[in-house]
Amino acid sequence: DAGVTQTPRHEVAEKGQTIILKCEPVSGHNDLFWYRQTKIQGLELLSYFRSKSLMEDGGAFKDRFKAEMLNSSFSTLKIQPTEPKDSAVYLCASRDNYAEQFFGPGTRLTVL
Amino acid sequence: GDSVTQTEGQVTVSESKSLIINCTYSATSIGYPNLFWYVRYPGEGLQLLLKVITAGQKGSSRGFEATYNKEATSFHLQKASVQESDSAVYYCALSAGTQVVGQLTFGRGTRLQVYA
Numbered sequence: 001d002a003g004v005t006q007t008p009r010h011e012v013a014e015k016g017q018t019i020i021l022k023c024e025p026v027s028g029h030n031d032l033f034w035y036r037q038t039k040i041q042g043l044e045l046l047s048y049f050r051s052k053s054l055m056e057d058g059g060a061f062k063d064r065f066k067a068e069m070l071n072s073s074f075s076t077l078k079i080q081p082t083e084p085k086d087s088a089v090y091l092c093a094s095r096d097n098y099a100e101q102f103f104g105p106g107t108r109l110t111v112l
Numbered sequence: 113g114d115s116v117t118q119t120e121g122q123v124t125v126s127e128s129k130s131l132i133i134n135c136t137y138s139a140t141s142i143g144y145p146n147l148f149w150y151v152r153y154p155g156e157g158l159q160l161l162l163k164v165i166t167a168g169q170k171g172s173s174r175g176f177e178a179t180y181n182k183e184a185t186s187f188h189l190q191k192a193s194v195q196e197s198d199s200a201v202y203y204c205a206l207s208a209g210t211q212v213v214g215q216l217t218f219g220r221g222t223r224l225q226v227y228a
Binding site: 003004033042043045048056091093100101102103104105106 | 148150156157158159160163203205215216217218219220221
């Protein structure tokens with residue numbers, strides 16, 4: 001079985017650019033999560049979808065971060081405009097109902 | 113909100129020695145949270161190591177154990193004899209007792225370095 005796929009694995013952006021990160025969850029999973037990981041804050045939840053419906057939009061991340069789930073097998077996280085403080089690893093995870101979350105390898109974003 | 117506090121930074125242990133990584137939590141939701149340990153080995157993604165959803169129970173996997181102590185609000189990770197292959201970053205996490213929400217709240221992570 002394929003696990004969670006994330007692309008790209010690395011992204012470098014200039015301040016002010018728009019970037020789109022992609023995630024393909026495990027086939028058949030109903031829940032999808034986006035997290036951001038930094039050394040200072042650790043892992044923080046950005047968005048949570050259940051059966052493609054947005055359940056949690058991450059509060060403080062709303063203004064420049066937008067996650068979408070276009071279909072049950074594909075999600076995007078758009079950051080617009082990017083700022084240097086957005087440099088982090090972005091993790092996508094999926095879950096089958098109330099089972100464990102499976103994580104992707106992450107996308108390392110560097111904003112110059 | 114919910115929070116998880118675990119041993120900070122890096123822990124360095126000699127091979128075959130015992131290990132404990134401390135984890136305490138605070139959960140504001142009604143009911144007891146579900147508790148997890150996740151691990152990220154070098155070059156790999158985050159993966160579940162063990163989980164316990166019932167207070168008082170112990171979870172175990174790959175020689176690691178953790179007991180859900182609701183009185184002390186702790187979920188320490190222990191191993192009697194570590195191996196070099198255990199070198200990784202370990203994360204303690206919880207999810208709210210109400211499964212409708214269920215997102216994970218993570219600790220900051222503890223890097224374990226085992227040397228021969």
